[in-house]
Amino acid sequence: MSVKARDDKPSTSSSIVVGCCQSSSTTPENSIVDYIEEDLEAPNNNTLFHAANIIENGEKIPVGIISKKKASIDFTFPKRPKVDIEFQDVRYTVKTFSFKQREFEKKEILHGVSGSFRSGQLVAIMGPSGAGKSTLLNILAGYVETGVSGKITVNGKNRSSNSENFRNASAYIHQDDALRPYLTVREAMIVAAHLKLGFSVTKEYKLQLIHSILELLGLETRFNTECGRLSGGQKKRMSIALELISNPSNVFLDEPTTGLDSSSCTSCISLLKRLAQEGRTIVCTIHQPSALVFEMFDKLYAVSQGNCIYQGPIKELVPFMSDHGLECPSYHNPADFLIEIAVGEYDVDMSKMMAGAVKKFNEERDTYYLGTFSRDNYILADAGENFDNGKVAVYKFGTVDNNNEDINVKRYRISRGSKDDGRKFRIKNPNERASIFMQFLILFERNFKASIRNAFLIYARLITHICIAPMFGYLYHNVGYDATHTFGNYVYLYGSILLIVYTGKMSVVLSFPLEMETLRREHFNRWYNLIPYYFSIILFEIPFQLLCTFFYVCGSYFLTGNYLENYRFALFTTMCLLATISAQAWGFFIGSTMSIKIAVFIGPILAVLFSVFGFCTRYVDINRMFQWMWHISYFRAGFHGVLDTVYGMNRTDLWCPPQTEFNYCHFRKPDVFLREVSISGFETYKNIYLMTGVIITMHILTILTLWFKLNKR
Template identity: 30%
Template structure:
């Protein structure tokens, strides 16, 4: 296996009460460095130390005293800004806090992030109209993390996808948060001049090493003394990317060796300078910091209640999904009714009757495919929130399943009523009741199967490719295409895990018992299983598919990166107990403007 060093012996300091920008060319290691420090690395091997107030801390401790805002905002589109932040408060704040105290905290966060105007607006999605703007969306994501009152705030590319003004607005907000005593660290890619001057400190990475760390305002003079002067009226960030980290003339001349040699010289100059020692000596050691104690968070029942309420709101606020499922039930039911209506009870009608019953058993496949595509989208939000430690897998999974039940009961019932009486199946209320029970269990087993398949793969495209080979064998060996007693031994096991097999067999027993023994024999449904035994098998598969789906979700989120042993090159990080700022937003902006 080929290994690659991304970060190479870096030593840095992030001061409390300051906003530090991590900048560098693409591939320099900015995000890797931020993830490594914040404990969000998803792979690789890290050696080093993370020191907070001079003491080494592990990943768990770092996550308790910090918050992390990812580059891509994965938020539930149907929620309002206030509801999203309130949900974060309900899931993450100590269970001893009253509802009023949590609501006051939410109100305070909304105010300091200037989200009052859009607090009751639905978040929406980047591709849909009617939601909040990109800048508001980013500040909402920050607010969900800020609700825990963290001492350290990490952000990965917080200005991605924003226009110049929105980018400045977000960074200006971060500047105010840092001024209140927090340690704020953000990776950023080529900010505007106004945005750049809002940063207190700057850390420049090149080839996985630090090329500069110090005051952002002193960066131009530092590189100017090394022969790389910034032209007048040029954005310092543009100068850094165009003339320091890269060089247009060298690129045009194809002088890659010269550019590499210059980069090496700048890295060696920084590492050999007295700036590193003075930086470490200037570290401010804080006496205490805020700890987000996970043991004080609400219990699993409170988490389930909060997430169930969110799931039901999501169902109610997405009427198009309900309409689509209703249309699917009506259309498919009507098609079956029109094709197979008014079936007789002669020998010639047996094929049509069994075909109609199998078509009805196939509803499991329809539900599985519709569920896996829908859940694959929601799973992205789940993975993000779970990675941030907002709730456990069980707290999410059980409310999710129960919130899907109304749709999975109402619409299949409508479909069954259309088909059963149109086909003139047995005109008996008890038989119809058993038919409906089988149909509901089969449909909900498909729901669990869809969640299970969607949870196995992280990419929706792979999920859609892998789903047919996983589902089609369940259909083939259900008893319609081949007699279940004639299945080859090496495939025989598949029929025992096929909900369609038990549903189709139960339908056949309900329809052909007493009068159609020969038909049951042809279908292989004349075995030892009775109707109620098929129903019990469907219940077992309904529970089984959901249990497998649960463990697949757990497996998906359990692949966490374990850091390696400590080495001699520490990554130093300091944080301070946050202090309330006496400055309002206007004075903060004024100070930011003065520093320009």
């Protein structure tokens, strides 16, 4: 690690000078952390970034964050390719159903906006609520694709729909923090490092990188704190820290200052400014920033009612508004004044502001390309010739003719991402993600730790099965071998299946609804694939549910007197286990397809529907319209299976008490009882095949449903 000191020249002016967001010095590419050594106490928080640039009477002073001078830590990531984003005539349309018109209607949210965000810039998309700023951010990040039209290019090349290369170079941080509350900061960072960086880098490098990022974000003192115990500002910084591990070239943030106090807001935006200075493209939406926070941004993109009303540097906003007859009052926050204009508090022709914004976009674009091609003596053609058929017209200077002092100009055309040339945005990801198997192991360990620490649900499920087992056992004590209590045993078997079906289904029906937001964000940011995540969930839930069911069976089966041979107990246990896992598979499917409120309602309804078939209901008595449910009912298969293991398979005659009238027991022979309940002739292995098929089918459908939700843009 290199060590260097900051050399700031103090101002001689007696007034306060805000030297906002100066560029950080360059460092070697292999350097991770450079420490600034001064004779002052060094803080572990880069919230002082702007405070270090404020000078009064030749001395640096703090800005409401610290009470004395401190130094900060300069952090430099390995270099990543720079990413410039440009979009033209972007429109977003949604379909809504009108009950009044009784048809679908189209509503346009964005009305052909254009703009460009360059690397090294901290860009703010600002506007009032409902203006379309979050929609625009989602489109640029690739989070929304359906209903989008227009052209989006990255480094001059077309960005394809759902571009994997673009997502490799990007990170999207949502407004709401979806952290794993039961993991510590250290554990969450290590999991992210293993998933994002794979195992091609050493553990020491990962730990060093983690410590450096946490120091940069001021979270090193929270190293062993659970994420759920972090404050609002710390959670926001933690969300950023998790995505910085992959060193993205561009970062999108949806209202990162929401819910934070002024100090935390300044801290958060200072961090983003530092990241942008290292060459990243940082784009974030912001509602109404303070004057200090507003000045930290390099570029502003203002939207109102789906239209762009300004785009350009922050320092040019006030002159731009002045050109349109809108004088910002003295000591008035320009951001507040712009919001007031956007909501229509001033009588202003918004079409002129939109035209002015388009003009600034064209000027900025031409200036940028002129600077880009000047190294090769290229100059852009007139704006009218720029984007014909996806190509940019440029000229190359020839030699100067001294006689007439004219310049011989030759015209060239260079590709700017034409669809015809097949060029698309590509960027090599220097980090290889963990393999599918390693993703599974990492996610399984994470899920196991979180579940153990949130042990109340686990203990509740386990204790419930253990406690109900002796209750059922003593309630139906010794009914298994008594011919006079056959229907009592029948009810015990039905109640047992009902219990394990409900506990198997309802214990997991909320798994995916509660996890969906976190899953969607982590999957979109390419932490892992869906398959290892899904298996990390079910391979924890399935064994635990099997364990709970096994405890219940062992605790109740023998007390009821059903035990005769070992193979009968083994088959009885197998049928119970298959029934509860079938119900659990249905629970996963219901949870993945429905919202929380609907899932907790539909789950019991389906359990009741399936439980009707097979219990005191003969197949011949079922209406033909519903006979198909009899065939696919896992409840019926499990119930008939346990009946067959208890009373079928050539079981010997049941015991008939001597005091019975006439010494007669109608159900002395088990086959008589099976015929009475209309399940004689059924073969147990068919029920096993049915429940196994239900388990496999429902898990496949759940995976397909989750895949569709995660890839629906």
